[in-house]
Amino acid sequence: MDLVALLAIQVLYAIASLALMSVGLAIIFGMMKVINLAHGEFLMLGGYAAIEANRLGLSIWIAMLIVAPIVVGAIGIIVERTIIRWLYGRMVDTMLATWGLSLFLVGLTTAVFGNTTVGLSAPLGSFEIGQYRTSTYTLFVIGVAIVALGGVLAVLRFTRLGLIARGTMQNANMAAALGVNPNRVYSITFGAGAALTGLAGAVIAPVSGVFPTIGAAYVAKSFITVIGGGVSIVTGTTMASTLFGAVNQVATYVTTPVFGEVALLAAAIVLIRMLPQGITGRFFRGSL
Amino acid sequence: MNIDRRQLLGSAAALAGASALSVPAFAADPIKVGSLHDLSGGLDIYGKPMVDALTLAIEEANAAGGLLGRQLQLVNYDTQSSMQLYTQFAQQAALKDKVAVVHGGITSASREVIRPVLDKFKTLYFYNTQYEGGVCDRNQFDTGVTPAQTVEKLVPYAMKKWGKKVYVVAADYNYGQITSQWVKKYVTENGGEVLSIEFFPLDVTNFSSTISKIQAAKPDFVWSALVGGAHISFYRQWAAAGMNKSISMASTTFGVGNEQIVLSPDEANGMLVCYNYFESVKNPVNTAFLEKFHKRFGADYPNVTELAMGTYQGFNLWAEGVKKAESIDRMKVIEALETGISIDAPSGKVTIDPPTHHCILDVHIAEVKDKKFLLLEDFPQQKPADTAAVCDLKKNPNDNQQYVIKF
Secondary structure, three states: OHHHHHHHHHHHHHHHHHHHHHHHHHHHHHHHOOOOOOHHHHHHHHHHHHHHHHHOOOOHHHHHHHHHHHHHHHHHHHHHHHOHHHHOOOHHHHHHHHHHHHHHHHHHHHHHHOOOOEOOOOOOOEEEEOOEEEEOHHHHHHHHHHHHHHHHHHHHHHOHHHHHHHHHHHOHHHHHHOOOOHHHHHHHHHHHHHHHHHHHHHHHHHHHOEOOOOHHHHHHHHHHHHHHHOOOHHHHHHHHHHHHHHHHHHHHHHOOHHHHHHHHHHHHHHHHHHOOOOHHHHOOOOOO | OOOOHHHHHHHHHHHHHHHHHHOHHHHHOOEEEEEEEOOOOOOHHHHHHHHHHHHHHHHHHHHOOOEOOEOEEEEEEEOOOOHHHHHHHHHHHHHHOOOOEEEEOOOHHHHHHHHHHHHHOOOEEEEOOOOOOOEEEOOEEEOOOOOOOOHHHHHHHHHHHHOOEEEEEEEOOHHHHHHHHHHHHHHHHOOOEEEEEEEEOOOOOOOHHHHHHHHHHOOOEEEEEOOOOOOHHHHHHHHHOOHHHOOEEEEOOOOOOOHHHHOOHHHHOOOEEEEOOOOOOOOHHHHHHHHHHHHHHOOOOOOOOHHHHHHHHHHHHHHHHHHHHOOOOHHHHHHHHOOOOEEEEOOEEEEEEOOOOEEEEEEEEEEEEOOEEEEEEEEEEEOOHHHHOOOOOOOOOOOEEEOOOOO
16 A cells, blocks of 8 residues: 555656656747757756756755746747747758757767766655655655646736737737737747746756756657647646656556656557647647 | 968978888887777766876876887777777777777777777777676786676675665666676575566666665665666665665665765765775875876866776786787787786786786775775785686687676
C-alpha cells in the first residue's frame, strides 16, 4: 500500500515534469507554428540562470521562480527579434536556424561555465510514506506544474492579452486591421514561451543537475508531448503528458529505464498513427 | 601587406632551403608523444586532468634533459568524446605524425576503437584509465587499476561494515556490464547476495523509480558503477529522498570525475571508494608532485584525479622503458618494459607485470568527507590477478583480445 502511494507520487511527478518541460514549447509551436529546436537549450539556460543567481546569494526560490524565467524570457525575445521573425511561415528554415542556435548556445555555455555538471541540492528534505521515503521537492514540482498550466489557461481565456494573442495567431492581418501590432504580439508570445521553459529548466535543475549538453535529453520528449497533445496548448499538453508520463514511469518501474523510454516512444508512435493531429485534434476540439 | 611575385618566390626559396637544412638535424628532432583524450564533449571532465598530468610529465622530462638526448613534444588530439575521431586521430598519430607512443583513450569503448588501429600500424599504446580488466595485447600497457585490485578489496570492507545484501546500479556499456559482474562475483564469494543489477544509458537523469525499487528491495548497501555528468543526478535524487541517511553506498567510479566536489558534503559524505591514487596519499614523492602540479596549474586546481595520476605514471613508465632500451623502437621498448620496470610514483611504487602488461601498485580504500577523501585502509602492491587469470603474454605473445569474465 505504501509502495502504491509512493509510485502514484512518482507517476504524478513524471507527468508534471513532462508537462512543465513542454508547455513553453507548446506555446511557441502550438500558437506560432515555430519549431524551436533550441528548446532543450532554453531549459538548460533556465537551470544555469537559477544556479548562478543562487551562487550570487539570492534565495533558491527567487532564483528558480523569478530570475530564471526573466532571464530566459529576455533571451527568447532577443532570439525572436533577431532570428525568428525573419523566418515566419518558413518551417524548414526556422528548424535550421534554431538548430544552429542550439549548437551556438551549447558552445557558449561550455565556454562560460565549462563542461562539468553543476547543480543545486534539492531543498525541502524528504518525507516518509510508511516505510518508504521520498523527496518533498517532488511535490513542489507537481505544484509548480499545476500553477504554470493553470496560469497559461487563465491568461489565454480571461485576459485581453490572451484574447489578442489568440486572435493574432488565427489571423494576423485581421488583427493588424483592428489596430494590433502583430510583431509585438509574436515577440511577447515567444518571450512568454521561453520564460516558461526557463522556469521549467530551473525547477528541474536540482533534480537532474545541469551541463551544457543536457538539452538533448529533453528536447525529443518535449516535442513528442507537444505533437501528441495537438493544437490545444493546455489541454493537449496535460493529456499527452499524462499518457506519456504514466506509460514511461510505470514501464520504468516494471522493467528498466531503457524499456521505459522505449514504451514512451512506442506509445507516441501508436498515438500519432491513430490521431495524426494529436489528442486535441480529435477530442476536446476548441479547448485551450 | 602587399607581396609581389619576386618577394613571394624569394621567401618560398628561403623556406625550401630551411626545410632542406633541417634534414641533417634529424637526430635533434623532438620525440613525439601522442595523446588521444577528450577535451570537449561529455567526457572532458575526465580528459582535461589527464592531459594536464601528461603535459606536466613531459615538461619535467624535458627540464631534466629529455630522453636519449632529445626533447619530447606532446602531440595532442582532442577526440571530442566521439568514437569516430578516435579512429581518425589514432591513424593520424601512427601514420602522419609518427609518434613514438600513444597515451590515451578514456572509456573502454574508445580503447577498443583505437587498440586495433595502433596494433595494425605498430604504434605502442598506453591505456591509463582504471577499467574492467582483461585486455591482453602485447602492443598495449594498462596502467590503471582493475577489479581484482579494487572491487576485491572494497566488497569485503563494505560488507563487513554494512551487511551482506547489495544492490548494483551501473552504466550501460562494457565498463558497467563487466564491472557489475565482478561485484557480483566478489559479493557471492564473501557470502553475500546481489539483489539486483540495474543498467542505465549514459543520458538517463530520472532515477526516481530505481530509488523506489531499491527501497522495496531493502539492501544493506548500494554499489554504484555509474559514469558521466548525467548520472550525478542519481546521487542528488538519492540524497533528496533522504536515502543517504539510511542506506550507504560504495562505488568504483565515484570521484573519478570529481563528483565529490560537484555534490555537497551532505549528499556525498560517507561514500566508500577504492583507487590507486588520492591526493591525500602520504609520501615524499607525492608531496613534491603536488607542489609542482599546483605551481604549474594553479593553487586552486580542484583535484588530481585517479585518471590524471594514471596518465602521469603511464608516461613515466614509458620513459623508463625508453631509457632502458636506449631507443624509441617499439619492440625494444616493449622488451625493456617486459623486464618488469618499476618507478617511484606519487601513488607509491608502480611496477609493470610482464605477463599481463598491467601494473602492480598500491590501492587504498577511502571515504568521502567534506569534498575530500579520507584514507581508511591501504593495500600495498596489488597484482592484476583478474587479467593474470586469463592472460599470459610471455607464453602467448600473439594473444590479442579482451577477456570477459563469465560465471
